[in-house]
Amino acid sequence: MYSYSGRILHVDLTTQRTRVQQVSAEFLKTYLGGVGLATRLVYDNVPKGCDPLGPDNALCFACSAFAGTTMPVGTKHGVASKSPLTGFIGDSLSGSHFSEMIRRAGWDGLVIKGAAPEWSVLFIDDDDVHFLDASPFMGMETIKAQQAIRRKLGDENVRVSAIGPAGENLVRYATIDNDGRQVGRTGNGTVMGSKKLKAIAIRGTKPITVADMDGLLKESLKLIKITQGPGTQKYRILGTAENVLTMNAMGTLPTRNARETTFEFAEKVSGEYLHEHFTIKAVGCAGCSIACEQWATVKEGKYKGAIAGLDYESLYALGPNCGMSELPPVIRLSQRCDELGIDTISTGVVVSWAMECYEQGILSQEDCDGLDLRFGNDEAAIALVEKIAKREGIGDLLAEGSKRASEKVGKGSEHFAMQIKGLEMPGYDVRGLKTFAMGLAVGTRGACHNRSLAYEVDVKGVVDRLTVGPGRGKLARDKEDFAAVLDSLVLCKFLRRCFDDFFPDVARIYTMVTGIPMTAEELQAVGERVWNLKKAFNIREGWTKADDWLPGRALHDPQPSGPGKGVYVTEDELRMMIDDYYQARGWTPEGLIPKCKLIELGLDDIAEDVGVDDGMMAIPTGVEVPASEEAR
Amino acid sequence: MANQGYQHVICDPAKCIGCRICEYVCSATKTGNFDPNLSRIRVVRIEPVAMTAITCRLCADAPCITACPRDALSRSEKNGIILVDTDKCDGCGWCVEACDFGAIVLNPVTRNAEICNLCEEQADGPQCVKFCPKDALTLATPEVLRQQARREVVASLFEELLAED
Numbered sequence: 001m002y003s004y005s006g007r008i009l010h011v012d013l014t015t016q017r018t019r020v021q022q023v024s025a026e027f028l029k030t031y032l033g034g035v036g037l038a039t040r041l042v043y044d045n046v047p048k049g050c051d052p053l054g055p056d057n058a059l060c061f062a063c064s065a066f067a068g069t070t071m072p073v074g075t076k077h078g079v080a081s082k083s084p085l086t087g088f089i090g091d092s093l094s095g096s097h098f099s100e101m102i103r104r105a106g107w108d109g110l111v112i113k114g115a116a117p118e119w120s121v122l123f124i125d126d127d128d129v130h131f132l133d134a135s136p137f138m139g140m141e142t143i144k145a146q147q148a149i150r151r152k153l154g155d156e157n158v159r160v161s162a163i164g165p166a167g168e169n170l171v172r173y174a175t176i177d178n179d180g181r182q183v184g185r186t187g188n189g190t191v192m193g194s195k196k197l198k199a200i201a202i203r204g205t206k207p208i209t210v211a212d213m214d215g216l217l218k219e220s221l222k223l224i225k226i227t228q229g230p231g232t233q234k235y236r237i238l239g240t241a242e243n244v245l246t247m248n249a250m251g252t253l254p255t256r257n258a259r260e261t262t263f264e265f266a267e268k269v270s271g272e273y274l275h276e277h278f279t280i281k282a283v284g285c286a287g288c289s290i291a292c293e294q295w296a297t298v299k300e301g302k303y304k305g306a307i308a309g310l311d312y313e314s315l316y317a318l319g320p321n322c323g324m325s326e327l328p329p330v331i332r333l334s335q336r337c338d339e340l341g342i343d344t345i346s347t348g349v350v351v352s353w354a355m356e357c358y359e360q361g362i363l364s365q366e367d368c369d370g371l372d373l374r375f376g377n378d379e380a381a382i383a384l385v386e387k388i389a390k391r392e393g394i395g396d397l398l399a400e401g402s403k404r405a406s407e408k409v410g411k412g413s414e415h416f417a418m419q420i421k422g423l424e425m426p427g428y429d430v431r432g433l434k435t436f437a438m439g440l441a442v443g444t445r446g447a448c449h450n451r452s453l454a455y456e457v458d459v460k461g462v463v464d465r466l467t468v469g470p471g472r473g474k475l476a477r478d479k480e481d482f483a484a485v486l487d488s489l490v491l492c493k494f495l496r497r498c499f500d501d502f503f504p505d506v507a508r509i510y511t512m513v514t515g516i517p518m519t520a521e522e523l524q525a526v527g528e529r530v531w532n533l534k535k536a537f538n539i540r541e542g543w544t545k546a547d548d549w550l551p552g553r554a555l556h557d558p559q560p561s562g563p564g565k566g567v568y569v570t571e572d573e574l575r576m577m578i579d580d581y582y583q584a585r586g587w588t589p590e591g592l593i594p595k596c597k598l599i600e601l602g603l604d605d606i607a608e609d610v611g612v613d614d615g616m617m618a619i620p621t622g623v624e625v626p627a628s629e630e631a632r
Numbered sequence: 633m634a635n636q637g638y639q640h641v642i643c644d645p646a647k648c649i650g651c652r653i654c655e656y657v658c659s660a661t662k663t664g665n666f667d668p669n670l671s672r673i674r675v676v677r678i679e680p681v682a683m684t685a686i687t688c689r690l691c692a693d694a695p696c697i698t699a700c701p702r703d704a705l706s707r708s709e710k711n712g713i714i715l716v717d718t719d720k721c722d723g724c725g726w727c728v729e730a731c732d733f734g735a736i737v738l739n740p741v742t743r744n745a746e747i748c749n750l751c752e753e754q755a756d757g758p759q760c761v762k763f764c765p766k767d768a769l770t771l772a773t774p775e776v777l778r779q780q781a782r783r784e785v786v787a788s789l790f791e792e793l794l795a796e797d
Contacts, residue, residue, distance in 0.1 A: 068666050070656045070763065097652070104668075143679055157669070180680050207665035217660065224653070224765045281681045284649035287656065289765030291649035295681045307680065 001025045002211040002515040003065045005106045008041070011122060011129060013195050014055055014114030018129045023108065028065075029516050030602060034078035035091045036488030036530040037062035037109055042080045042089065043537050043606070045111050052084035052187075053170065053194040055115040061102060062109040064490035065514050067287070068100035068208045070220035072227055073492035075099050075287030083186040084194070085172045085346070085401050086422040086446045088538040088547075090186030093450070093487060094161075095285035098178035101159040104204025116196040119168075121149060123201045134198035139165055141339040142177035149201050162199035163189045164341025166389040170194060171399040173346035173424075177338065180309065181285060184343045186423060186445055211515030219509050223498060227289045231497035235292035236282070240312035241271030243427065244320070250459070251562020252429040255320045256375045257352035258418050258553055261429040262562040265325035274310065274327055283309065290494055296331050303328035308335040313449070316427030317348025322355060323375030333382060340389035346401060347388065349424035351381055353402045353417050354394070362411045369393040415552035421446035430554050432564035433458040434468050438577035439476040442548045442591075444534040450493070453479040466564050468573045473580030481527030488530050529601040532585075532593055536603065539610045545591045548578055588612055636775040638690040638712030641673065641748060641758050645684035647768035650677045654685050654760035654769060661751060661759045672737055672748040673760050673769075685760070685769060688714060688735040688748040696747075699730035705745070714747045721745050 006028070008021040031037040038060045045058035059081045066074025076095040083090025102110065105126050112122070119134035136152070137145045146160040159178065167174035167189035174189030175182040183189065210216050234242050247253035248266040255263040267273060274296055284291035293309040308314075308331045318324065318333040337344045357363040358373035365372060369387065371380040371394075387395030397405050402424055406417035418425040423446025430437035439454030440447045449455060454476040458465035463472065486493050489506070499505045503520035510518045535543075550569060558566045582589060586597045595611030598604070655671035663670050673687035690712045697705045697714065704720035705727060707713070723743035728736045737746040750771070751758045761769045772780075787794060 068656065068668075070653055070660065070666070072653070072765070100668075147679070205669055207659075207663065207667035207670075209665050213660055213664060217657070220657075221763060224763060228765060281646075282649055283681060283683070284651040284765075286650075286652050288649070288651050289653065291651070291766070309680065 001028075002209050003069070003513045004028050004108050005103070007107055008109040008111060009107045009124065009129070010111045010113070012114040013112065013116040013120065013122075013131075013197060016131050021111075025514075025516050028108065028514075029518065029522075030526070031530065032485075032488040032526055033062050033064045033108065034076065034093065034488045034490035035062075035080065035484065036078075036526060036533070038078040038080035039089055039091055039530060039533050039537065041109055041111050042082065043533065043540075045113065046082050048540055049542075050082060052082045052087065052090075052191060055113065055195065057082050057113075057191055057194070059112040059188065059191050059195065059197075060109065061112075063099060063103050063107070065510065066489065066491065067103050069210060069287070069513060070217060070224075071509060071513065072220060072223050072287060072289040073285075073495045074490060075285060076490040076492060077102060078487065078490060079176065079183045079188045081188055081191040082541065083188075083422075083445065084170075084190045085187045085403075088421060088446070088541055088543060089444055089534045090188055090191075091445055091451075091487075091534065092183045092185050092188050093490060094176070094178055094181045094183040095288070095492065096179040096181045097286045098159040098161050098202065100286050101202045101204045103208055104206050105202050106204065106206050110200075112195065112197065112200075115194065119196045119198050121199045121201060122197060123153065123203075125203050126205055134196075137162075137198050138168065141165065142175075142341045143180060143339065145199055146177070146179075149199055153201060153203075155203060158201050158203045160199050160201045162341075163192050163197075164339060164389070166340045166342040166399075167193035168198070169389065169391045169399070171342055171388060171391065172401045172404075173343040173350075175338075175341050175343055177341060179286075180338070182338065182343075185345065185448065187343075189341055210513045212512040215512040216509065219512065223495070224289045226498045227495065232290045232494055235290050235494045238271035238275050239282070239292050239294040239310075241274050241294065241310060241315050243312040244270040244315065245272065246459075247316075247427065247429075250432060251559060251564045252432040253320055254316065254418070254425065254427060254429045256323045257321060257349070257356040257416055258425070258429055259356065259416070260561060261432065261559045261564070263320040266320065268325060269315065269319045269327050269330060271312070274315075278327055278331065285492075288492065290492070292494060296327070298328040298331055301328055303332045306332040306335055308332075308338065310334055313427055314344035314348070317345045317424075318351075318381075321348050321352045321427070322381055323352075324378060324381070325376060326378075329378035329382065333385060336382065336385050340385070342385070342389060345426060346424040347385060349418050350388070350398045350402050350405065351384055353406065353413070354384065354398055355381075356416055357409065357413050362409060362413050363394075367394060415556070418551050418553065419447060420550065421547055423447050425551070428455050429559065430550065431559050431568045432562070433465050434569055434573065434577070435463055435465070435472045435475055437550060437554060437569045438472060438574060438581060439479065441550050441574060442476070442578060442581055444531070444538055451480065451483055451487070452476060453483050453493070466567050468577055470580060472577045473582070473584035476581055477584045480531050481524070483527075484530040485523060485527040488526055525601070529603065532598060532601050533603060533606065536593060536598065536606045536610045539592060543591075548591060550574060637692065637773045639750070639771050639773050640690040641687050641750070641761060642770055642772050642777065643685040644768045644770070645682070647766045648675070648684050649766055649768075650675055650683035651765065653763050653765060657759045657763040661754065662746070670737055670739055670746070672735070672746055674734065686733050686735060687760075689733060690714070695730040695732070696727035696736060699726045701726060711750060711752065713749045713752065715749075716745050716747060718742070718744050
């Protein structure tokens with residue numbers, strides 16, 4: 001076996017004991033790495049029903065077999081745990097130098113359990129594990145903490161993943177930052193904070209070996225050249241911020257908490273405007289030949305000196321979604337979220353929910369600590385973000401996320417809490433993207449555009465995005481499975497248009513790297529396996545069909561403007577698409593997984609845990625069946 | 633040749649994205665593995681946006697040669713690269729200290745100093761230049777760079793005039 005080390009490091013922070021789990025080539029081939037492997041590690045190491053913020057939760061890191069090699073855009077890693085935001089699988093990806101360093105230290109994955117008695121920094125120095133006192137770094141912002149820990153250890157080669165003040169304060173959507181990239185969604189930084197783990201520092205000095213170096217270098221060079229071509233042009237030139245005007249023209253740009261879906265100031269916050277007036281440099285992750293991250297600075301005015309790597313999702317959530325008519329405050333907000341260590345998307349949507357509560361009189365100015373939380377009030381938004389990270393005043397409520405906050409505040413505010421399963425929505429208004437509406441509703445980690453790529457069929461006109469029809473379930477399923485393969489390999493999604501024939505090409509390169517034989521069919525099958533694994537974890541943790549649903553606003557409030565004016569997703573439409581999807585997945589009408597399906601996917605042990613009896617398969621869809629007693 | 637300076641690998645910081653593919657391919661070429669600690673070119677990033685790659689600049693008056701107490705370092709007459717006599721070198725590291733650019737690697741296994749040799753054993757030259765996704769790396773002499781800079785500044789002065797052609 002090449003590239004993989006076949007070793008997973010288990011660390012118990014309570015006892016400060018470590019152990020090494022040996023894993024076989026067959027096991028690694030089954031889950032690949034990244035999200036797939038991290039999810040399997042979570043399934044195996046998190047006891048059923050555990051408190052996400054308790055010591056039993058396991059924070060699991062899993063690498064990519066491509067990390068640290070010339071295979072472009074493969075230097076990434078997955079992190080997963082039971083999410084404190086959703087109570088379901090919280091799987092997230094990050095990239096760059098830290099991803100490479102875990103592997104150079106000789107590990108395919110890390111499983112971190114327990115909780116440190118005092119705030120700690122875990123220092124993994126090849127095979128040695130040290131538990132360091134974190135007190136000099138407490139309260140430090142993400143990047144500053146990484147720099148300070150490197151200085152303290154006296155080696156610039158050390159790479160660090162750290163949480164910011166928000167993670168320390170258990171804001172439920174805290175990030176883990178490495179090298180200015182983030183494990184962004186579902187609160188893995190919160191789980192890290194609950195373990196009193198300020199940072200993980202890693203120094204690796206081992207070489208990464210591959211089975212066929214000459215072959216890999218040839219394939220890599222070819223891909224590096226292709227990634228300078230049309231398949232990645234969007235990401236290289238304007239970055240994903242190009243979406244602002246595209247979404248606005250389609251009437252699917254969530255504006256002012258999705259109260260509107262077109263934004264009158266879209267031009268002023270567009271990718272084009274950003275590029276022309278604020279972008280100073282494109283930066284790549286380690287091993288990335290694309291460089292989508294557009295770093296922007298503000299050169300004058302009250303936000304002079306603000307600097308952030310701004311992508312579409314951050315821009316949407318903190319910009320149009322909060323009614324910001326100019327980019328400088330958006331750049332500052334994004335910068336502060338990254339420094340404080342909170343997810344830009346969740347933060348933006350939580351802030352916009354509070355703004356709508358304020359405008360409707362559900363929250364008074366007094367409730368908001370005197371802040372005038374009108375949409376577009378940049379100074380109030382910035383003050384609110386600081387409060388959230390510190391859990392100060394109203395920030396304490398908002399640090400719980402939009403689902404919990406709206407349940408607490410009530411008064412109809414649940415209707416416009418733009419979240420699914422507790423995870424805040426990405427920047428695509430689903431009323432005008434109906435396949436994606438279902439894709440988000442059924443998502444295993446909640447509302448996520450990275451796990452369901454179903455928006456592609458709507459945006460590209462494969463189907464009529466404003467209506468529903470048969471076959472959407474299969475389309476959504478295929479997009480999920482493809483995303484799961486990329487997320488597990490790990491290859492960045494921005495590489496997806498750079499292959500002649502994705503599965504055979506990547507299977508061949510995987511074998512060049514690892515020496516493990518892999519066919520296109522086997523590689524493709526990983527997607528379905530990983531998706532079912534994530535779903536199985538959710539079922540084990542109490543998922544029911546009612547969790548696959550949309551926020552009230554998407555189901556009842558017609559789009560007020562744009563080409564889709566008047567459109568919304570009816571409950572019948574959503575139910576029909578979800579039924580169609582469960583059927584396409586080979587699940588029961590209740591969305592449970594038959595044992596035979598799990599066994600077919602090679603998840604035999606999980607079939608015993610959560611699989612329902614195969615007889616369920618015979619029941620046609622659409623027929624009401626009682627909740628299965630077989631589900632354990 | 634000599635009065636133009638030697639060709640060496642130069643990085644344009646405006647183009648460098650900090651991906652470190654140059655480190656990966658250098659170590660792969662020289663050691664057969666991906667082992668950036670042994671890469672003879674290294675990327676430095678000062679967060680968030682300052683970044684460039686650094687390797688041997690083939691200094692005209694190379695301090696590493698002077699610093700070596702064992703006379704293990706010499707200059708190639710063919711292309712100006714710093715040659716390391718592996719029999720003489722015992723990895724003492726004086727050359728590493730002498731180099732202002734941190735461009736010399738001490739290989740802990742061979743216990744030799746290792747310095748960019750422009751991949752002279754490769755038919756198509758420096759592999760870092762070949763693999764650099766953004767063409768930030770080039771193989772050039774200081775004189776060629778001077779010429780380029782002069783042309784660029786003049787072109788910018790006469791931008792409108794040239795556009796009318």
